[in-house]
Amino acid sequence: MEKVAVLGAGSWGTALALVLHDNGHDVRLWTHLEAHAKEINATHHNHAYLNNVEIPSTITVTSNLETALADTTAVVFVLPTTAIRPVCQQVKAVLDHPVTIIHGTKGIEPETFKRVSEMMEEELSSDCFDEIVVLSGPSHAEEVSIKQPTTVSASSLSEKSASHAQQLFMNERFRVYTNKDVLGVELGGSLKNIIALGAGISDGLGYGDNAKAALVTRGLAEIARLGTAMGADPLTFIGLTGIGDLIVTSTSQHSRNWRAGNLLAKGGSLDSILTEMGMVVEGVRTAKAAYHLAKEKGIDMPITSGIYHILFEGADPQAMVDQLMTRQRRPETDEVHEMLKSYYLKQK
Numbered sequence: 355m356e357k358v359a360v361l362g363a364g365s366w367g368t369a370l371a372l373v374l375h376d377n378g379h380d381v382r383l384w385t386h387l388e389a390h391a392k393e394i395n396a397t398h399h400n401h402a403y404l405n406n407v408e409i410p411s412t413i414t415v416t417s418n419l420e421t422a423l424a425d426t427t428a429v430v431f432v433l434p435t436t437a438i439r440p441v442c443q444q445v446k447a448v449l450d451h452p453v454t455i456i457h458g459t460k461g462i463e464p465e466t467f468k469r470v471s472e473m474m475e476e477e478l479s480s481d482c483f484d485e486i487v488v489l490s491g492p493s494h495a496e497e498v499s500i501k502q503p504t505t506v507s508a509s510s511l512s513e514k515s516a517s518h519a520q521q522l523f524m525n526e527r528f529r530v531y532t533n534k535d536v537l538g539v540e541l542g543g544s545l546k547n548i549i550a551l552g553a554g555i556s557d558g559l560g561y562g563d564n565a566k567a568a569l570v571t572r573g574l575a576e577i578a579r580l581g582t583a584m585g586a587d588p589l590t591f592i593g594l595t596g597i598g599d600l601i602v603t604s605t606s607q608h609s610r611n612w613r614a615g616n617l618l619a620k621g622g623s624l625d626s627i628l629t630e631m632g633m634v635v636e637g638v639r640t641a642k643a644a645y646h647l648a649k650e651k652g653i654d655m656p657i658t659s660g661i662y663h664i665l666f667e668g669a670d671p672q673a674m675v676d677q678l679m680t681r682q683r684r685p686e687t688d689e690v691h692e693m694l695k696s697y698y699l700k701q702k
């Protein structure tokens with residue numbers, strides 16, 4: 355049994371706290387709001403974020419960071435990307451012993467193009483951890499919390515840290531692989547949210563399965579194109595944290611990104627949709643980051659670009675579909691060969 359803090363009592367933090375609790379660990383679930391901690395402790399439910407399951411009283415739910423972090427061997431950050439820097443700063447002031455740091459957040463910071471592990475490395479004291487572990491893969495909280503079979507990857511530059519995360523979380527319903535390609539894992543997990551917004555838009559416009567399969571497949575091509583140009587292993591994008599997560603987020607009724615896209619196509623305004631949903635829709639900020647990052651690197655990302663224009667420049671979704679369908683003709687797989695060639699040449 356280990357003492358593990360989960361920082362963030364939203365949908366995913368709550369589901370991961372339940373997995374750790376099932377595995378016999380002493381779990382402290384931290385929320386930044388005292389009223390939220392009190393409500394969960396009183397009702398044993400997280401009404402706002404994951405209402406479908408009971409939260410056992412043996413999980414300590416607290417808004418006191420010192421209580422959450424005391425004597426821990428691992429700290430799991432499960433927050434929106436916007437909350438990563440401020441919460442790391444709070445943790446830095448309190449954490450006084452080495453731990454395995456794990457995060458389950460999927461986003462890129464638009465102002466800096468930083469991935470979550472890079473932001474965390476900048477904010478946390480390096481004395482307290484070795485290498486950060488990214489926990490990512492096709493895993494909706496609603497299904498994990500009711501013990502539906504789920505597979506994810508624990509990715510770190512440190513094999514020891516990745517194995518520690520694997521050992522903490524793995525059970526017969528939650529299978530955890532390890533993976534060394536932190537860059538590819540974080541990019542795949544973040545960029546798929548943009549394509550999931552697109553899948554929601556496509557469904558909202560009344561298009562069918564052919565259109566969605568096209569979005570997922572060509573979406574993956576552009577995710578891999580940017581990722582490989584940045585140094586990720588192209589094979590990561592055909593794994594759990596690439597195509598796996600892209601499939602689940604683009605097709606599941608649970609996806610907030612899909613839902614937001616669906617409502618947008620039906621005429622809702624972005625601000626009102628986000629307010630009404632009350633949960634984080636990471637693809638929106640990540641679309642801004644990816645659009646500008648791709649421009650800076652000279653990488654062609656037509657779907658991401660179209661979604662950026664819909665989200666931030668009021669472009670008409672239907673017109674964007676027409677534009678994507680009438681782009682210049684081209685071969686399908688030349689770019690894939692180029693990606694593989696350039697990656698493996700660099701490895702030699």
Ligand SMILES: NC(=O)C1=CN([C@@H]2O[C@H](COP(=O)(O)OP(=O)(O)OC[C@H]3O[C@@H](n4cnc5c(N)ncnc54)[C@H](OP(=O)(O)O)[C@@H]3O)[C@@H](O)[C@H]2O)C=CC1
Pocket residue numbers: 362363364365366367385386387403432433434435436437440441458459460461493494495496632633634636
């Ligand atoms: N939900 C899922 O199935 C999965 C989500 N993820 C990823 O996990 C991350 C978290 O998502 P999820 O749990 O779903 O998000 P939710 O929107 O469900 O919950 C977010 C939680 O973070 C809290 N929060 C917001 N801002 C701060 C802050 N500044 N300081 C402290 N806490 C804050 C919120 O509190 P408040 O009530 O005050 O807003 C809320 O408790 C995202 O990056 C998401 O992409 C990954 C895999 C699966």
Ligand SMILES: O=C(CO)COP(=O)(O)O
Pocket residue numbers: 460491492493494547550599602603608609610611612634635636
């Ligand atoms: O990342 C997720 C599932 O793996 C969750 O996606 P949504 O944020 O779209 O719900």
